[in-house]
Amino acid sequence: MANNTYDAIVVGSGISGGWAAKELTEKGLKVLMLERGKPIEHVKDYINTHKALWDYPHHGKPSIELQKQEPVMTRGIGYPFNEVTAGAWASHQTSPYVEKNGFDWFRAYQMGGRSLLWGRQSYRWNRQDFMENAKDGHGVDWPIRYEDLESWYSYVEKFAGISGNADGLDVLPDSVFEPAMNLNVVERDVAARIKKHYKGQRHMIIGRVAHITRSRPEQGRVQCQYRDKCWTGCPYGGYFSTQSTTLPAAVKTGNLTVRPFSIVKELIYDRDTKRVTGVEIIDAETNQTYTFNSKIVFLNASALNSAWVLMNSATDVWEGGLGSSSGELGHNVMDHHYKLGATGDVEGYLDSYYYGRRPTGIYIPRFTNWGSDKRDFVRGFGYQGGATRQSFSRNATGVGAGLKDALSQPGDWSFNLVGFGEILPDHRNRVYLNHEVKDAWGLPVLEMDAIIRDNEYAMRKAMKEEAVGMLEAAGLKNVQSWETPYNVGMGIHEMGTARMGNDPKTSVLNKHNQVWDAPNVFVTDGACMTSSSCVNPSLTYMALTARAADFAVEELKRGNL
C-alpha cells in the first residue's frame, strides 16, 4: 500500500455505514470503508434469490446439524433462522458472546451488513418521542428535537425510497413517500371498523417500507416485484440496501475505497490533540494487523459493536475505553420488546383472495399515553400484522383426495397483530467486555446483561389486551392473545450503548454524534440513541448519519477537527 491515509474512515457497511460513505464521498472526501466480513456483490452474490422452497435441502427448515452449529441462533428458529438465511447471520462459532442474561444478537458480518437482512419498516419518530426522556425522567434528554432531524428525514427518504400513504398523523409523521402498497379487502374493512369504534383515535394503515414502487433507472433499481424474498438479496434493487442504493452512489464519486475482511480492533487516540488519528485493524483472513489514518472516523459497526470498538480504544487514558468518561458507554441497551399479540378469525370474504407476496403488512401506530390516553406505564407500542387466508399448514381432518383438495385451496381468513413496545433507557442494562472469552481472532467478546423490567411488563399486558380489544371491536371471532418468551435483542433493534446527550458527564456523544472525548469520531448507528421510541429505528439512523456527515464536513472546512 502506497498510502494508508484517507480523509475519513467509515467502520461498517450496513444501513448507517453506507449512508456515511455516500454522504462523505459525495462531499469530496476520500473515504475508506471497512467491513469485517465478506464482500457481497449486488445481484451476483445473491445465490438464493431465484430459489423456491423446493430448492433447499429441507425445503427451508433448518436441519439439526445447522441448529447444533448455531445453538444460540436456534432460538430464532423460523424467524429469522432457517435454510434460506443460513450463513447470512454471523456465526457464534467464530464470533461468540456471553449472556449474563438471555440476549439474542443477530449480526450480519458481510458487505451491506443487516441492510440485506432488515425488516425494511420505515417510520419517522414523532415530536414527542424526542421529549419523552425529559418528560418522564427516564434516561437523559435528547440533545436534539424533531425539527433538527425533519429535513434530514426528507433528504434520506427521497434517496432511499419509502413507500407509504400520507396518513396525516401527528403520532407518525409522514415521510416523503413512494406510492403505497395495497391493503387487502379484509384489512380495509377491519381498519374502517377500528377507526369507527375508537372514534378516529386509532389507525390501521399500510406498513411503510423502504421499497420503491416506481422504478428508478437513475439508481439502477427496478420497482419491488412483490416476491417477498428480500432476505435473499433483491436482484431488482426493489428495497433499500447498501448494495442497491448507497454503495453505487459512493462508488460513482471515485472517492471510495472498500476493504472487506477488516476487523477494527481499536481507534488510535492521540492524547495531546484529543483526536483519533486512525484505526488499527486485523485482517480477518490473514490475521495481519494494519493501520489506516484519517481526519475523521464514522463508527457504524452496529450498536453493540460500535460500543465494543470504543471500549477497546484509548484504554491507556480511560480504563473503560474511549467515551467511558461519562460512565454510560455500553449502558442503556434498548431494543423493541415483542413476541406477543393476538389473532382472530375473520368470517366471510371467501370470494376474495390476493395476488402477489406483499413484503409488508398493516401498521397500527402508538395510541397509549398519547393525547388524553393515560396508562399505568409510560410510553407506548405499535402493531404490525395483517389479514391472510390460511395456507396448507392448517389443521385438517381426513386423508386422501378430500384432504388434498381442501389443503390445495386457501382456507378461512385470519388476522394477526404483533406488538412492538418501547424499552426504557436504564443504566443497569448494559454490555461490557469479557476478556475471558475470545473470538476467532483472539479479541475479547461482549457480555450482555439486559432485561425488560416493570414498565415493559406492564406495557406487555396492555399490548395483549388492546390487540384482543381491537380485533373484537372489528367483529372478529375466536380472538386470542399469544405470548412467547422474549429476550432483549430479539427485536434486532439493539441501540443506546453510546447515547447522545447535552452533558459529557452523562452521555457519550454530543448533539452532532461526536464522541465528547474525541470530537473527530462520529457514532451514527443505533449506539447513539438516547431513547428507543416504539417505531422501527433504521430510518432515524439514516437521517442522523446524513446530518452528522454534513456537520463533519463543515467542521473539517472550518478547521475544527
Next chain:
Amino acid sequence: MERRELLKMIVAATGMAMIGNSFAWDELPAATSFAQSGFSKADAELMDELFETILPRTNTPGAKDAGVTAFAIGYVRDCYLPQQQALFEAGIADIAERAQAQFGKAFTALDDATRLSLVESLDNEATAFNNGEKTAWTGEGQVENAPHYFTLIKQLAIFGFFTSKVGGEQVLRWVPVPGKYEDIKYTPGETSFSNVWP
C-alpha cells in the same frame, strides 16, 4: 457495482486480489439420501404407498409424483431429533404390523380401498390419542407429550408435498415474480399460491 470495479477497489486497499467464496448465504449440503438413511427398501415402499394414500394423485399429481418419500427420509434423518426419529420408525413398523394383523398382507399389497380405510382409521385414532383418549396405539416408550405417530407422518407428508416442486408448481400456483399485490376474486376450487418461506 461491477465486480471488476469492486476488485479494483479491493486491490487498491489491500494490494492483493480477493480470491475464494464471497457468498454470504451458504450452499447447504444435500439432505440425507435413501441410500445413506438406514431405511430399508421395504420401509421406503411402505412410505410411498402411505404418503400416496394421504395425498393421492387425482386430476393433479400426488405424493409419489412429488417424491415425498425421498424428501421425508432426508427430513426425518436431518431435521428430527433422535426421539422423533424413533417415533417415526415405530410408526412405520406399527403400520406394517397392522396390515399383517388385520389383512394378512403387506401394507403395500393391500388394494387401494383397504389401504385407505386403514389410513383413515389411523387418522381418527391419532385425533383421539392427541385428545387424551385411550387408543390401540398406547405411545408406550415414546417421548412424553409427543403426538400420535400418525400426526407426525401426516404433517410431514403435507409439508413435503406442498413445498415440493411438483406440489408447489402443479398442485398449487407458483408465481416467481408477481410484480404487484392486489385483491382478486376467488371461486371455490381455485388453488392457493405457493409461498416462499418455510
